Amino acid sequence: MKGAEALLKALEREGVEVVFGHPGGAIMPTYDALYDSPIRHILVRHEQGGVHAATGYARASGRVGVVMATSGPGALNLVTGLADAMMDSTPVVAITGNVPRALIGTDAFQEADVTGVTMPITKHNYLVQDVNDLPRIVKEAFHIASTGRPGPVLIDIPKDVQLAEFTGEFDAKLDLPGYRPTLKGHPKQIERALDALEKAERPVLMVGGGAQHAHAELLAFAEKTGLPVITTLMGLGAFPGNHPLWLGMPGMHGTVAANRAIHHADVILAIGLRFDDRVTGKVSRFAPHAHTIIHVDIDPAEIGKVVRTHIPIVGDSRLVLKEMLKGAKPLRLAAWWRELEEWRTRYPLRVRPKPHLQSQEVIRAFHEATGGNAIVTTGVGQHQMFAAQFFPVTRPRSFLTSGGLGTMGVGLPFAIGAQIARPEELVLDFDGDGSFQMTLQELATVVKYKLPVKVVILNNGYLGMVRQWQDLFHARRYSEVYLADSNPDFARLAEAYGIKGVRVERKEDLRRGVEAVLNADGPVVAEFKVYHEEGVFPMIPAGGAAEDMIVEDPREKEEVGA
Amino acid sequence: MRHVISVLVQDHPRVLNRITGLFARRGFNLESLAVGTTHQPGLSRISLVVSGDDRTLEQVEKQLNRLIEVLKVTDHTEPHVERELCLVKVHVGGLEERLAVKDIQEAFRARVVDVAHKSLILELTGDSKKVDSFVEALRPYGILEVMRTGAVAMSRGERVLKVREKKEAV
Numbered sequence: 001m002k003g004a005e006a007l008l009k010a011l012e013r014e015g016v017e018v019v020f021g022h023p024g025g026a027i028m029p030t031y032d033a034l035y036d037s038p039i040r041h042i043l044v045r046h047e048q049g050g051v052h053a054a055t056g057y058a059r060a061s062g063r064v065g066v067v068m069a070t071s072g073p074g075a076l077n078l079v080t081g082l083a084d085a086m087m088d089s090t091p092v093v094a095i096t097g098n099v100p101r102a103l104i105g106t107d108a109f110q111e112a113d114v115t116g117v118t119m120p121i122t123k124h125n126y127l128v129q130d131v132n133d134l135p136r137i138v139k140e141a142f143h144i145a146s147t148g149r150p151g152p153v154l155i156d157i158p159k160d161v162q163l164a165e166f167t168g169e170f171d172a173k174l175d176l177p178g179y180r181p182t183l184k185g186h187p188k189q190i191e192r193a194l195d196a197l198e199k200a201e202r203p204v205l206m207v208g209g210g211a212q213h214a215h216a217e218l219l220a221f222a223e224k225t226g227l228p229v230i231t232t233l234m235g236l237g238a239f240p241g242n243h244p245l246w247l248g249m250p251g252m253h254g255t256v257a258a259n260r261a262i263h264h265a266d267v268i269l270a271i272g273l274r275f276d277d278r279v280t281g282k283v284s285r286f287a288p289h290a291h292t293i294i295h296v297d298i299d300p301a302e303i304g305k306v307v308r309t310h311i312p313i314v315g316d317s318r319l320v321l322k323e324m325l326k327g328a329k330p331l332r333l334a335a336w337w338r339e340l341e342e343w344r345t346r347y348p349l350r351v352r353p354k355p356h357l358q359s360q361e362v363i364r365a366f367h368e369a370t371g372g373n374a375i376v377t378t379g380v381g382q383h384q385m386f387a388a389q390f391f392p393v394t395r396p397r398s399f400l401t402s403g404g405l406g407t408m409g410v411g412l413p414f415a416i417g418a419q420i421a422r423p424e425e426l427v428l429d430f431d432g433d434g435s436f437q438m439t440l441q442e443l444a445t446v447v448k449y450k451l452p453v454k455v456v457i458l459n460n461g462y463l464g465m466v467r468q469w470q471d472l473f474h475a476r477r478y479s480e481v482y483l484a485d486s487n488p489d490f491a492r493l494a495e496a497y498g499i500k501g502v503r504v505e506r507k508e509d510l511r512r513g514v515e516a517v518l519n520a521d522g523p524v525v526a527e528f529k530v531y532h533e534e535g536v537f538p539m540i541p542a543g544g545a546a547e548d549m550i551v552e553d554p555r556e557k558e559e560v561g562a
Numbered sequence: 563m564r565h566v567i568s569v570l571v572q573d574h575p576r577v578l579n580r581i582t583g584l585f586a587r588r589g590f591n592l593e594s595l596a597v598g599t600t601h602q603p604g605l606s607r608i609s610l611v612v613s614g615d616d617r618t619l620e621q622v623e624k625q626l627n628r629l630i631e632v633l634k635v636t637d638h639t640e641p642h643v644e645r646e647l648c649l650v651k652v653h654v655g656g657l658e659e660r661l662a663v664k665d666i667q668e669a670f671r672a673r674v675v676d677v678a679h680k681s682l683i684l685e686l687t688g689d690s691k692k693v694d695s696f697v698e699a700l701r702p703y704g705i706l707e708v709m710r711t712g713a714v715a716m717s718r719g720e721r722v723l724k725v726r727e728k729k730e731a732v
Contacts, residue, residue: 115576116576116579119576119579119580119583120583120584120587123630124630127575144630176630177572177633177725178571178572178629178630178631178632178633178634179630299628300624300627301621301624301625301627301628304617304620304621305621305624
């Protein structure tokens with residue numbers, strides 16, 4: 001057996017069913033072995049599409065996503081996607097070919113120091129030197145990627161190692177003496193946390209992406225205690241977006257209720273989140289009344305990194321919540337809830353109706369038509385925030401977006417990965433005209449595998465979020481954000497791929513457009529021409545605090561602080 | 563504040579890269595780094611001298627622990643021995659200078675490891691402060707070269723940097 005066959009066998013033993021990738025010279029032995037393998041390969045048109053699709057697959061399924069690429073340019077095209085998976089703690093294993101060992105370091109054709117380049121953007125990486133190490137390395141890679149705080153792991157395999165005769169064992173032992181994630185929370189700390197919550201008058205529960213797998217325990221804990229729940233962008237869906245205890249998303253484009261709740265909270269229970277600057281704003285002014293912050297995270301390095309933490313609990317969010325549930329009591333929060341309720345009813349997310357078609361109403365229309373029953377993916381920018389605000393998902397692993405890295409162009413490949421992971425479900429990619437064009441070559445992948453993804457482009461003809469910042473902070477000097485003069489006709493572009501194209505330009509055609517998208521059996525690319533002056537609000541300017549919140553477009557009306 | 567940190571690692575290729583890369587990426591201030599093998603095959607030990615406030619040091623420790631090949635990290639805040647080796651090549655013109663340098667050598671209990679017509683190489687072992695003063699004392703005579711290894715450290719008494727201790731890592 002050759003190394004390449006051993007590699008695929010090792011992948012099979014990890015339960016891998018699907019691999020996303022693109023072949024090339026240095027990975028050809030593995031692609032040759034793939035020809036006879038039961039593993040399904042999804043051919044993408046650019047390696048970046050492959051790694052994002054693997055990420056979407058992982059995020060939608062909870063399993064490890066796998067991507068393959070050749071050496072040099074192929075592997076380097078994975079860089080953005082690996083960094084994205086790293087920032088958003090997604091289990092991905094990337095397998096790259098490299099030039100034969102004898103040529104490493106000689107600037108050979110398509111050679112790049114891929115393990116060197118990806119060192120800071122992977123949880124760990126390997127350069128395989130001995131073919132017989134392959135089973136152990138694959139096993140370790142999947143273990144590292146999927147346990148503890150998940151993340152991407154890259155395995156770089158020189159071409160001659162793929163071709164070498166394998167004589168080793170498949171039942172290799174893990175050799176990871178330095179890797180032992182702490183899973184169980186410290187009982188004493190859990191007790192302290194419960195005690196602090198019981199004494200609290202204005203407690204809030206904040207959850208992030210690290211609680212997606214803990215949704216059942218989270219729901220039970222919240223319902224038992226009656227705590228108000230706030231979910232970060234990455235936490236959307238970990239708690240149902242239609243639940244009365246849910247206050248929405250915090251931070252820069254969060255709801256008034258969520259941000260005020262944090263601002264006035266005396267005790268914060270934060271689970272599986274990392275206090276990103278888009279959530280905290282200016283850290284010194286974040287949660288100024290909180291005398292106790294309880295931080296539950298599986299990564300000890302996140303605790304105390306950004307905010308002062310009074311009760312640290314290192315552990316897996318699901319196990320910690322399970323333990324906390326045992327001691328949880330209904331809290332007396334009637335007075336606090338009266339305040340929260342007032343903020344929530346007084347400042348709901350709203351759209352000031354305009355004569356033009358607006359992004360928010362398009363998203364809302366899809367939400368109504370689907371009953372929220374869809375997996376949503378997004379690109380990055382205004383449309384992403386609108387989707388987070390106006391498509392409250394109710395199930396975990398159903399809102400797939402680039403949170404930490406803010407990678408434009410993930411929408412379509414995430415949708416591809418999600419559709420392959422959950423073939424029965426409706427997958428909606430809310431995309432921007434800017435974001436979509438960064439990876440649109442993957443429409444070919446959609447066609448090739450007959451994936452019924454629905455791409456909804458909210459086309460405002462601008463890089464809308466940049467434009468919004470130029471509006472607010474750069475005296476409306478619209479530097480290099482205008483796209484409309486050179487955007488393609490998206491519907492006709494789709495048709496060129498053999499995909500159904502839909503175009504909606506007027507408000508009165510919205511309903512018809514939504515139906516055309518949802519009633520189609522196969523894939524659709526729908527372009528909704530939306531109002532270009534729309535801004536995302538509420539907004540806390542970068543480096544600001546809850547008190548600096550701009551609730552509505554200043555060109556339209558009021559500012560309200562905390 | 564200055565801290566001396568000992569790190570026990572698997573001696574895999576690039577492990578040093580991972581550590582220096584981490585310091586560069588996170589903006590931690592690394593003053594010196596010394597690395598060598600240990601009595602246990604497959605394990606290397608690294609001594610780092612780092613400056614920063616308590617919060618930074620906490621992050622340094624935690625981020626080091628996140629590296630898969632790092633087995634153990636200790637910030638030597640307890641009683642410990644710290645040593646650095648230094649070679650100084652100093653210019654000695656005439657006899658008078660040679661004698662003066664010899665005085666300094668004796669005072670610091672340094673050793674002469676190379677004698678040439680117009681220069682000497684002195685070897686000194688001590689903590690970093692002692693090495694600093696030694697170099698300063700020789701400066702007026704015309705230092706030609708200095709090479710310092712960076713500090714290495716070890717806890718006093720029974721405490722050892724153990725492999726099998728449970729590590730909180732991710």
